[in-house]
Ligand SMILES: Nc1ncnc2c1ncn2[C@@H]1O[C@H](COP(=O)(O)OP(=O)(O)OP(=O)(O)O)[C@@H](O)[C@H]1O
């Protein structure tokens with residue numbers, strides 16, 4: 300048996316939709332999987348991992364199936380279904396173009412790929428809605444994993460779990476969560492075909508955990524209302540064709556996470572304020588991608604000019620960047636025979 304799991308990366312929040320709104324983007328993690336029970340060797344947990352880095356990341360990825368995030372998640376799903384290891388002679392070749400720890404959802408994408416892998420090799424036949432529950436047991440916020448799993452531009456939610464249920468991660472999910480814990484709204488939001496995403500990816504890592512630690516525990520009513528007003532506008536603004544640049548720019552403003560993350564990302568405030576649709580033709584809006592440090596600029600044209608302006612701002616803080624022109628990935632995670 301041989302198959303490929305393809306999972307898009309994501310940009311979450313898109314400004315005001317902190318932990319709620321996510322967008323799947325056209326940069327895909329691939330797992331090339333073969334299972335050959337006839338060949339015999341003594342693989343740990345029956346699994347051999349090989350890794351091809353196309354992301355130019357400096358961080359190394361473990362090839363131990365009990366440590367590697369993708370296979371660890373697959374084992375969690377398998378063990379919840381009384382399967383202790385991979386089927387004999389499972390080989391997983393990972394091809395990863397997603398930069399690690401930069402705000403393009405590398406970990407959420409790996410978690411989605413991992414639950415898809417567990418579902419396939421264990422022949423579990425779980426629905427994507429149920430797979431999202433497994434993702435949430437690991438990732439805990441739904442915006443990035445829901446975008447990678449379902450694809451497109453999504454609004455997501457979590458049901459409230461009791462803390463004791465959340466803590467029972469080793470218990471089979473069917474006992475912890477008889478009903479789905481979270482999901483996406485009744486459908487995906489529309490995305491206007493003219494809008495492309497420019498990802499400007501600085502050459503340093505911000506672990507998401509650190510970027511969450513700098514956020515306050517409480518907010519003023521004024522800041523909450525500010526974000527709610529803009530988050531309510533955002534899907535309509537980004538779904539309307541032709542796009543209205545002023546409406547999109549306004550709808551992408553945020554007071555819940557970006558202002559606090561400036562301590563981790565030199566020049567962040569200046570970059571977010573450095574241009575508007577009035578001063579940069581083609582620009583629609585600009586935000587931090589995920590927990591950063593990547594900047595996501597939405598635009599209809601002049602992509603190189605917009606990227607160059609943001610790269611120059613980072614350069615004035617001695618930070619180099621790469622950039623990519625991406626589009627929404629509508630299909631989400633897929634499995635195809637090889
Ligand atoms: N393909 C992969 N294989 C194994 N581990 C991975 C893979 N991709 C990411 N990871 C793990 O996830 C970590 C990065 O996760 P982190 O949540 O900090 O950032 P991110 O997901 O890239 O950004 P964000 O959540 O802001 O979008 C990496 O350091 C690595 O340990």
Ligand SMILES: N[C@@H](CCO)C(=O)O
Pocket residue numbers: 311312317318319404407440442443507510511556589590
């Ligand atoms: N919503 C998350 C990013 C996605 O992992 C955050 O901003 O911390």
